Amino acid sequence: MSAANPPASQKSPLVPPPDATDPVRHPEAPAPGEPLGAHYDMCFGCGGGQPHGLHLAARAGEGVSVTAEFTVRTAHQGAPGLAHGGVLTSALDETLGSLSWLMHVIAVTGRLETDFLQPVPVDTLLHLEARATAVHGRKIYATATGRIGGPDGPVAVRADAVFIEVKVEHFIENGRQEEIRAAMDDPDQVRRARAFEVNP
Numbered sequence: 665m666s667a668a669n670p671p672a673s674q675k676s677p678l679v680p681p682p683d684a685t686d687p688v689r690h691p692e693a694p695a696p697g698e699p700l701g702a703h704y705d706m707c708f709g710c711g712g713g714q715p716h717g718l719h720l721a722a723r724a725g726e727g728v729s730v731t732a733e734f735t736v737r738t739a740h741q742g743a744p745g746l747a748h749g750g751v752l753t754s755a756l757d758e759t760l761g762s763l764s765w766l767m768h769v770i771a772v773t774g775r776l777e778t779d780f781l782q783p784v785p786v787d788t789l790l791h792l793e794a795r796a797t798a799v800h801g802r803k804i805y806a807t808a809t810g811r812i813g814g815p816d817g818p819v820a821v822r823a824d825a826v827f828i829e830v831k832v833e834h835f836i837e838n839g840r841q842e843e844i845r846a847a848m849d850d851p852d853q854v855r856r857a858r859a860f861e862v863n864p
C-alpha cells in the first residue's frame with residue numbers, strides 16, 4: 665500500500681477526503697477587519713463575564729478566515745511564568761470556532777490537534793489566525809496559528825481541527841438548563857441568537 669493511498673484505518677480524520685469542497689463565505693458575513701465581538705458573555709474564550717477567561721477578540725478576515733488577539737495573563741499559567749498548554753489550545757479552539765460565524769453555520773469542535781512549537785510567557789500578546797480549508801458534509805476542516813512578537817512573528821502554537829455542524833438543539837438538549845433558559849429568555853434578539861452562534 666503506497667503512502668499516498670493509505671488504508672481507511674490509517675486515514676487521518678484531520679485530512680479532508682478528496683471529494684471535499686471549498687468553504688464558502690456567507691454573503692452577509694462581516695466585512696474583513698470587522699470585530700466579531702463576544703458570542704456569549706459567559707464564554708471562557710471570548711466573554712467579558714469570565715474574570716479569568718481569555719477575553720479573546722476576533723475580527724473577520726478575507727475569505728473564510730479570522731484573526732484574533734489574546735494576552736496571556738497570570739491566571740493562564742502552567743509552568744511558572746509560562747502559558748498553560750490547554751489555555752493556548754483553548755485560544756486556538758475559540759479562534760477556529762468563530763469561523764462558523766462567517767459561514768453562517770453552527771458548529772462544534774470534533775477534533776483538535778495542537779502543536780506547541782515555542783513556550784509562551786505571561787504577558788505575551790498572541791496573534792491568532794484561523795481559516796477554514798475544506799467542507800465535507802457536516803465536517804468543516806480548519807487550521808490555525810498563534811504567533812508571538814507581532815502578526816508576522818514566529819509561530820508558537822498551531823492546530824488543525826475538524827468542526828461538525830450541529831443544530832441549535834445540540835445546545836438546548838445538552839446544556840445545563842439554568843444557562844439555556846437564561847440565554848433563551850434574553851430580550852436582546854441578537855444576543856439570544858449569538859449565544860448559540862445562530863445567525864439572526
Ligand SMILES: CCCCCCCC(=O)SCCNC(=O)CCNC(=O)[C@H](O)C(C)(C)COP(=O)(O)OP(=O)(O)OC[C@H]1O[C@@H](n2cnc3c(N)ncnc32)[C@H](O)[C@@H]1OP(=O)(O)O
Pocket residue numbers: 677703757758761762771772773774775801802803826828830859860861
Ligand atoms: C456556540 C459556538 C461556540 C464555539 C466555542 C469553541 C468551539 C468548542 O469548543 S465546541 C465544544 C467542544 N465540542 C463539543 O462539545 C462536541 C461534543 N461532541 C458531540 O456533541 C458529537 O460527538 C458531535 C456533534 C461532534 C458529532 O456527533 P454526531 O452529530 O452524532 O455526528 P456523527 O453523525 O457521528 O458524525 C458526523 C460526521 O462527523 C464526523 N465526526 C464526528 N465526530 C468526529 C470527531 N471527533 N473527529 C472527526 N470527525 C468526526 C463523523 O465521522 C461523520 O463524518 P461522515 O459524515 O464523513 O461520516
